[in-house]
Amino acid sequence: MSERRKPYPFDQIEPKWQTIWEERQLFHALNPGEKNFDPSKPKFYILDMFPYPSGAGLHVGHPEGYTATDIVARYKRMRGFNVLHPMGWDAFGLPAEQYAIKTGEHPATTTRANVAKFKAQLKRIGFSYDWQREINTTDPRYYKWTQWIFLQIYNSWFNAKANKAEPISTYRGPAPDRVRLAYVADVPVNWCAELGTVLANEEVVDGKSEIGGFPVVRRPMRQWMLRITAYAERLLNELDGLDWPEGIKLLQRNWIGRSEGAEVDFSVAGIDDRGYKIRVFTTRPDTLYGATYMVLAPEHSLVDLIVTEEQWPAVREYRERAARKSDLERTELAKEKTGVFSGAYAVNPVNSERIPIWVADYVLLGYGTGAIMGVPAHDERDLVFARKFHLPIREVVRPFGGEDPIGFVGEGIAINSPVIDGLPSREAIRKITAWLEELGLGKGAINYKLRDWLFSRQRYWGEPFPIVWENEKHRAIDQNELPVVPPPLDDYKPIGTGEPPLTRAREWVRYSDNALRETNTMPQWAGSCWYYLRFCDPQNDKRFVGEEAERYWMGGDKPGGVDLYVGGTEHAVLHLLYARFWHKVLFDLGYLSKPEPFQRLVNQGIVLGEDNQKMSKSRGNIVNPDDVIDQYGADAFRCYEMFMGPLEQMKPWSMRGVEGISRFLARVWRLLMTENQAGEWELSTRLKEADPTSAQTKITHATIKKVTEDIESLSFNTAISQMMIFVNAFTNAETLPLSAMRIFLVLLNPFAPHLTSELCQKLNSKFGDNVSDTTEQKWPDYDERFLAEDEVEMVIQVNGKVRDRMKVSILATEDEVKSIALANARIQRLVNGKTVRKIVVVPKKLVNVVANE
């Protein structure tokens, strides 16, 4: 790159102001109770999704959201808010561990280096984070409290009557270990041999690990689980009070997947009638009379008990094959339904009919009861299955329209169903459910797709569990033994048997003579589930967050505490759902003041490469912020990130675009500065303490209004457009009124803080007001009076087409406007020979003359 002359000296200005801000700690937020804390100011908590500090450093996608929040943070400070705007590191996770496996270097070392790199990059952009609140999930002083929160979850149960979590001590039933919110279970898990670990469903994509793309198989293992399903209903309902994009709420609703229906008991018609009952879940109990067969999931516990002698070999073989299927195979083979007859029959409780019981893997053990009734006439999957295995098909719903009842899954009229014949589906469902309940054959039930959260990982680089095992039983270690710090290892490789790497540290594992430590670690989500709470009070070593600090920053009159949370859609379900879950547990236990963590959520769009493709190393289209800043400066970088287009939209990067923005900032600079003969910049002589013209006042106030409203609605691109219009309007002005320039610098400050601070300082040195720095100034108010005009230009339309314009006093009545329009020569010509049918007047906008032959 050739050494180009800088359009303005950003390379000197930017480091200078960053140093000043650092020295003065201008962006440090005080907590209630601290010296100089001003309780009269309202609070504003604005949060970014904190990054995983990878070795690759930032690319221009990261700072998009960060710039948006920084603008809002700076704006809110000027508006007189106490602003909490922190940043930290989500630093546990697989990449550092993989690197450790390769190099033997401790993950903490790589993490430290990566954090330093990320932090330096962020600082260069001039973000106004309160770095005194920086946190790192891998810091023992942080994960001590992650472990502490786990213990709260472990020591709680969900009281369904109260619909909330309570300390396990309030549980009166037997076997408290069975109701804890954190529990151990042997569950079929997604085992990834390559990574040597179990993965959550969400971390498996198309049967392969999300990280690395390695094959994943199902395998039963003893795992820690968190009972998030207890909160399904609240996680669903309490979305309503949040200001989140509807699309994201919908994603969560679908993920939780509530469905209402009934559980119905079918008895097994065995020769020796052992009285087994099989419970099925259905959303359509009104189709009970259409059940012509039943299906059990291959893993269903009753399969063993009901299978007949002659069917046993076939069933056993089928089960084994199903168990061996990887997720990948299951997905790929989803189209072709398989199954095997068990030899047994069930009795349909509504009509005592004997129907065959099949075993098929299209029924999932983990959902509902793991058993279904097959109603081929009114369920697509059942229809496919029935046709393949030649099972009878019986219509029990007649569509309202004339559609074919076979395969009809909508609502209609119940037929061939004595108890509910002639009733529309909804009523039929209600009636048959009541009927089943009355006879003790079933009951209304609700099911969720949401599963409990698989919470353990066989990894090194994660939070160890504060749990020890004694006589095959788990128990919590004492709170004052926290944090549980993982031991250093020589070898971080997975053991391969499914045993976690921590097993290697024999000394560490031996907790006492008869107790061993839990060697699993927590998943990466753990640390990010509550970091927003720690930011409120990051140095507190007595509590995970101080009560007063939590009440202040996480308070307010809305259900959610964080006022604005910005991040990518990729966390729409998992992170946001897990964090809400932990928050609710802590809320129930009385540690928090609001039931939800994040009141307003905004997703920034993905930044694509210049080639309109997703940025990736292999495409070679990654743009590094450092390069952009070297060439154009941080202010231009920030402004371009915002000028690209709407925050939430996906949009491509363009270096030409950065250049355009950089030209704009240079125009701002040269508006107030001129270069003298010696090539030095000095204040323009056009700057005067003069009254602005009325046109100048008007555009100034229009700009205040537009920029203010656009920041509030996060429409930063149009705010910048308006400021460009402002600058264009003043570029050739003979006199630059100081007052207008000062206002403009404040408006531009959140976007280009370095440039505006420098210019403000230059103005102060000459005009000597008692103003220290733009970042500490008040946000200007606009006055509607200056925006109003005496006259407006109105459009005259004939039949909806613009034909002319006219200047009209804003005081003109509708009738006056009409007659001026009709008197217009051009309009007369067009209307000539036609009859005017109607005249529409939109005040201050237009007149539409409707005329025809």
Added chain:
RNA sequence: GCCGAUGUGGCGAAAUGGCAGACGCAACGGACUUAAAAUCCGUUGGGCCGUAAAAGGCCCGUGCCGGUUCGAGUCCGGCCAUCGGCACCA
């Protein structure tokens, strides 16, 4: 398959149901310059009529088809395309 988002100049985009394309990029022309860069000024959706050239005039145009309305990029119905999510959840 189901759900959601998006679709406007050469490009990024803007428009409480009221002048489509603000602002920026690119391109072109001009000024400044020995020259270039930078800067400043101007032109720039398409087609047609008009004129010596202008001025001026008309028509079409926001993915496609239809509707509501005096008036639709915007509202309603139906399609198409791209992107994202879910995917045997009974």
